Amino acid sequence: MNGADVLCDVLLANDVNVCFANPGTSEMHFVAALDRKPSMRCVLGLFEGVVTGAADGYARMTDRPAATLLHTGPGLANGLANMHNARRAFSPMINIVGDHASYHLPLDAPLTSDIEGLAAPMSKWVRRIGGPADVQPATEAAFRASLTPPGVTTLILPADAAWGDADAVSPGKVELASPPAVDIDAVRAVATAIRAAPGRAGMIVRGRAARADALEIAGQISAACDVRLFSEVLIARMQRGRGRVAPTRIPYPVDAATAALRDIDVLVLVGGKEPVAFFAYPGKPGRLVRDDCQVLTLAAHGQDLHAALEALGDELGVRQSQPALVASAFPEEATPTGSLTEDAIALSVAKKLPGDAIVCDEAVTSARRFFALSAFAAPHDYMMGTGGSIGGGIPLATGAAIACPGRKVINLEADGSGMYTVQGLWTQAREKLDVVTIVFSNRTYAILHGEMRNVGVNAIGENARRMLDLDHPALDWVSLAKGMGVEAARADTCERFDALLDAALSRRGPFLIEAII
Incomplete structure (x- = not known):
């Protein structure tokens, strides 16, 4: 048994049984160890941003970490953008980054780099394995850190620690600390403030507080005490839909x-x-609330958010049987026809969304109406890239589909964002994942046109236009998808889009719709 075997055994003993990977030479002993562990599912990504983004999507849907396997500092660096999104989503993740053998590092070979320095800004915990004997305690510590509280961890595996002889081990479950008890003083302070501001109090929910059972309690408080209920701009995961x-x-x-x-x-x-x-922005505030607004924390990440909401409801005298305001039927609206528009796509997807689907939304400016409409859709999970780093949508959908193989995944994808991690389509084809990708093909970075206006530039010249538009040549998403093994078709009318969406939803496997808008 070598150190790589021990690492695999510790992961599997703690139900970390998926590894998203893009390995290199330094990781070959770990790859060989994975080959000896058929209970570990190994998923290849052709770019490290796909690997880390897929691990993020997997974690959001399972509430447990997957492993990633990355090749030295440059491989880690390629995955940092989606590690940033995962960090902002509080997603549990265990990154395993291979490095040179410890005695080779002083030679400063071409791939030598400061892996700790690269990993630290995007990780809550970083550790370099000291040798074969350190593999088990280091891996157990990485697993514990990834879940208490949930977040991104990075474990650096030198090649000699992987290939070095290790004592046979029988790893068990790592004990995890329970979340801290509800802070009753915080509950009472929040209740007092809500009572003192009838109709002028708001509540923002995220994380576990955005799951259906916790939302029900928040909704009861909202209805009983006239508290407005909000989510953040970018949503890690929310359970939405009728009821x-x-x-x-x-x-x-x-x-x-x-x-x-x-x-x-x-x-x-x-x-x-x-x-x-x-x-x-010049002349605009950084804070979104007024300076005299009282901002209070009921419970923070890592605490039991569901229990804190229950305690607040009890303190406010809200009965559990009290009805909350929930979404019901779609508002009356004519079915769009003719040339395809952003709103027509949003309405069609919301109305046709299968029950228990998972929506990964990286349509940026193109699907802003979908979120409001999704309140009336069939019950589903909704996710976005949470760190503002684009290129998360296709990988998120990939990881979500591996986490939940019996559920349809819908990826609403902007064309510019999708090109950052288009390689994820190949992984979807290889793994036969049930993902429908809808590309909003407006052939521009539309959000950046808006940002130019936000900084006071209303007339865009040729140089700026060439940096903001995706034409000359226009992207051909049907050819891109087919080249990676994903069946695809194009729609430029509402009727054609509806027909393609119906067909994609009626079958299993990856399918891409290029929606020309």
């Missing part, structure tokens, strides 16, 4: 966000932080 409580998402544009929160005197945070503007 579920539907928070209002804080808008992305600063002016709209400050308007939505202008009359809030008390803002209660459940699992998240105070919302702020994405960027600084």
